[in-house]
Amino acid sequence: MTPAARLQAAIEILDEVLAGKPAEQTLTNWARANRFAGSKDRAAIRDHVFDCLRCKRSFAHLGGRTDGRGLVLGLVRDAGTDPATLFTGQGYAPPPLTAADMPNTDPMPRGVALDCPDWLLPELETSLGPATDDLLRIMRHRAPVFLRVNLLRGTVAQAMERLAQEGIETRPTPLAATALQVVTNARRVRQSRAFTEGLVELQDAASQAVIAALPDLDGAHVLDYCAGGGGKALAMAAEGANVTAHDADPARMRDIPERAKRAGVKITVQTQPMGLFDLVVTDVPCSGSGAWRRAPHGKWALTPERMTHLTSLQSAILRQAWQHVRPGGRLVYATCSLLDAENTAITTPFAAETTAATLGAAQHLTPLDGGDGFFSAIIHKAS
Structure with missing residues (x-):
């Protein structure tokens, strides 16, 4: 495929994603329907799509429109290329430019330049302070x-x-x-x-750092309460822990047995956790704001109503998981979120209001540290 044909493919995929279809699924469906595209073509198109999703507001400003064509125009202009050299209509290239394809000549508002929803800026500033703009600029680029x-x-x-x-x-x-x-x-x-x-x-380095900060894993009985695909469960098992994995959606754990076999560890999978554990790890559902470089659609899908739902769910999971911590044991509350509303605003009240709970060390990591944004806090249960 020519560079221009790849841009046209990205436009078509983006239009479906903007209409509400998941990006990964749409990319997979496109590849299945266009088997002539080689691996380098698919990789380049995927990069175009995710670059446009990370920078949706600023690219739309540069492209002069908010559809897939506008985002790809913004991508090209942001790279310093004249889109007229690629939007030729020849072969499989995008159709030539029209008056509707001119860039917005007004200065970019702050939220547009930083590719952040306006309502989230105050939330992020409360949590991140002077580092807010630098972090949001990093989030406009691909993650390591x-x-x-x-x-x-x-x-x-x-x-x-x-x-x-x-x-x-x-x-x-x-x-x-x-x-x-x-x-x-x-x-x-x-x-x-x-x-x-x-x-x-x-596995992201920040996620590894959360596990590395946990002492005494060797021989510990551990419950990974929100195990998902099992990344943290595998890391803890490699440190000598006896790990039980649980997730509210058992389908998320379907790859754990095969991954454990490949890694040379044993992980017990339970759809209903039973008993008490030395350590319970809760990597709870969250906004994903620390990982928006990898999953940029989450940035645009998040709403105040969704945030309220998430914080309510996070508090509920913390209370449920606490029931599985043995006396003298520990619970780790973790998110891949940068927002205080999902982090300290959950753990501090819980520790203050829960009998036998004492809030211990907390860890705050952001993309400025190199990996994803991650928060973790240890809560101790009295003997």
């Missing part, structure tokens, strides 16, 4: 790809060497001792022997 080295399968140095043999360059990151940032050929990771043989797993 990180791996977790499974120390049961080899050392960090061995993982780096194995990956390098397959053309995948990595480097350590200070966020966690097990974390590697992929420098080149991130899309080859899943096909690499290091991955298929369980030496490395895809």
Whole structure:
């Protein structure tokens, strides 16, 4: 496919996404219907789509319109390219420019330039203070790809060497001792022997840092209460914990047995958690604001009403999970959110109002630290 044809494909996909269809599903459906597109074509189109979703407001301003064509025009103009050289109508290129394709010449308002919904700016400023604008600028760009080295399968140095043999360059990151940032050929990771043989797993460095901050995992009985795909469960099992995974939607856990087998660990999957545990980890559903570089649609789907629902759900999960912490045990409350409303505003009242609960150390990570935004707090239960 030509560069112009890739842009036209991105326009068509974006129009479906803007109409309410999930981005990943739409990209998959497009690829199945257009099997002539090679892997490089699919990768480039995917990048175009997600770049446009991250920068939806500013690209629409540059494109002069809010549909897929407008966003892609903004993408091209933001890169310093004259869109007339690509929007030619020749072959599979987008149709030529018209009067409706001219950029908005007004100065960009702050929320537009930062690609943030206006109602969220005060919420973010309350939580992030002077770092707000710098963080939002970072969120306009693609997130790094990180791996977790499974120390049961080899050392960090061995993982780096194995990956390098397959053309995948990595480097350590200070966020966690097990974390590697992929420098080149991130899309080859899943096909690499290091991955298929369980030496490395895809996991953000901030998520690894949350687990690395937990003491005494070796031999501990742990409940991962919101396990999802099992990334944290695998990391804790690799540290010697006896891990039970649970999720309100059991379908999210369907890959855990195979991932555990590949990693050389055992994880018990329970649809209904039973008993008491030394440690309960609750990575609760949240706005995902710390991971908007990876899932930018969440930024535009979030509303004040959705936020109210989420904070209510987070409080409910915290109360439910607390029932599974043994006397003298600990609970970890975690989110991939940058917003205080989902973090300290949940844990502080809970600890103050709950018998036998004492709020311990908290960890605040943002994309300025290198990985996703993450919050975690330890709550101790009296013996």
